[in-house]
Amino acid sequence: MTLTRRDFARIGALGLAARFVPSALAQSNDRKTGYAVIGLGRIADHFMRGVRNTTNSKITALVSGHRDKAEKIAAQYGVASGSIYSYENFDEIAKNPAVEAVYVALPNSMHAEYTIRAAKAGKHVLCEKPMCLNVAEAEAMIAACKKANVKLMIAYRCHYEPTNLKAVKLIRDGALGQVQSIESPFGFNIRAGEWRLSKKLAGGGPLFDVGIYSLNACRYLTGEEPAQISAYASVIDKDGRFNEVEENVGWTMRFPSGIVASCTTTYGANMPGYFRVYGSKGWLQVDQAFVYEGLRLRGEFEGTKLDELNPARDPSHFQAEADHFSHCVQNGLEPQSPGEEGLRDMRYITEIYRTAGISI
Ligand code: NAD
Numbered sequence: 564m565t566l567t568r569r570d571f572a573r574i575g576a577l578g579l580a581a582r583f584v585p586s587a588l589a590q591s592n593d594r595k596t597g598y599a600v601i602g603l604g605r606i607a608d609h610f611m612r613g614v615r616n617t618t619n620s621k622i623t624a625l626v627s628g629h630r631d632k633a634e635k636i637a638a639q640y641g642v643a644s645g646s647i648y649s650y651e652n653f654d655e656i657a658k659n660p661a662v663e664a665v666y667v668a669l670p671n672s673m674h675a676e677y678t679i680r681a682a683k684a685g686k687h688v689l690c691e692k693p694m695c696l697n698v699a700e701a702e703a704m705i706a707a708c709k710k711a712n713v714k715l716m717i718a719y720r721c722h723y724e725p726t727n728l729k730a731v732k733l734i735r736d737g738a739l740g741q742v743q744s745i746e747s748p749f750g751f752n753i754r755a756g757e758w759r760l761s762k763k764l765a766g767g768g769p770l771f772d773v774g775i776y777s778l779n780a781c782r783y784l785t786g787e788e789p790a791q792i793s794a795y796a797s798v799i800d801k802d803g804r805f806n807e808v809e810e811n812v813g814w815t816m817r818f819p820s821g822i823v824a825s826c827t828t829t830y831g832a833n834m835p836g837y838f839r840v841y842g843s844k845g846w847l848q849v850d851q852a853f854v855y856e857g858l859r860l861r862g863e864f865e866g867t868k869l870d871e872l873n874p875a876r877d878p879s880h881f882q883a884e885a886d887h888f889s890h891c892v893q894n895g896l897e898p899q900s901p902g903e904e905g906l907r908d909m910r911y912i913t914e915i916y917r918t919a920g921i922s923i
Pocket of ligand 1: 602603604605606607628668669670671691692693718720758764772
């Protein structure tokens with residue numbers, strides 16, 4: 564399933580963003596934005612493979628605490644050994660003209676520090692979700708990037724993913740009539756020992772990590788901001804994993820139009836992420852909505868029956884995301900998911916925890 568030029572134009576007209584247009588459609592030059600990847604863990608691997616598939620981006624530097632690992636990856640991506648940095652000498656990146664942007668792929672607690680240091684070094688920033696640990700950090704990141712006149716994008720992959728975009732377009736086109744309610748779970752059964760279980764490193768539990776996808780989806784599906792939020796949290800498994808962060812969160816949101824959304828997230832069970840949207844004329848659902856491949860759009864509305872499996876394979880989401888950010892950098896455009904988008908989610912996450920009785 565591909566969106567046509569007309570689809571993109573209509574998405575733009577519907578208030579999403581014409582900037583969803585991939586650079587392949589929008590431009591044809593040979594310029595490649597050079598990225599320094601900060602943190603060489605799991606997500607960085609997806610991102611680097613995605614960058615390799617773009618025509619407008621390349622990996623030009625690596626930042627890691629493990630020189631051996633960085634040397635191996637540098638060899639794979641043609642990164643000069645003089646462009647491998649440690650966390651200590653990271654600020655020297657300011658002097659490296661091959662680096663135009665950084666990709667922050669570190670534990671959540673390090674996002675604010677490295678975004679601000681990169682901005683001070685004059686580099687554009689693509690930062691992983693969740694943006695940071697709290698609203699104050701998010702505001703400081705936005706301010707630092709504005710002051711340095713560099714772009715800040717939060718890596719909300721699904722904003723650049725065709726099946727999610729098609730669901731949004733169908734809703735905006737009125738295929739479902741008046742949307743009434745949305746349901747969206749997302750969670751997984753976490754292993755002990757993960758940094759995600761440390762409140763200091765992660766900020767919170769599954770809401771910060773994966774529940775944020777459901778929260779963000781309800782916002783892009785409705786095109787509205789929640790007016791009211793209420794939430795519950797719990798720990799069931801007393802096996803030591805949840806001494807610092809919650810195991811489960813369930814929350815509901817009422818949007819200004821009256822749409823109600825109901826979301827759950829967990830670190831105690833494998834819960835494939837999906838969203839299901841009910842309207843006066845029918846329903847649609849995206850299965851595997853937030854993972855890297857296998858997304859499936861189903862629905863029934865006004866005599867139409869949909870069942871479409873998106874054949875795109877990993878790392879297509881990361882390719883689209885890098886493509887978009889490089890396109891913005893090269894053309895002086897504001898990204899579709901700027902720092903302000905991450906800040907909004909930080910505000911709602913804070914409210915979800917507050918109403919669930921958890922302080923962050
Ligand atoms: P990971 O544990 O696989 O990688 C983290 C990297 O940070 C490692 O290279 C590690 O060496 C480095 N690091 C530096 N200091 C560290 C410290 N004090 N503790 C632990 N690691 C440290 O994690 P990940 O799954 O790649 O997640 C990284 C970020 O990416 C997180 O913010 C996460 O929320 C986000 N993420 C996004 C997606 C997505 O689809 N967009 C998916 C997974 C993770």
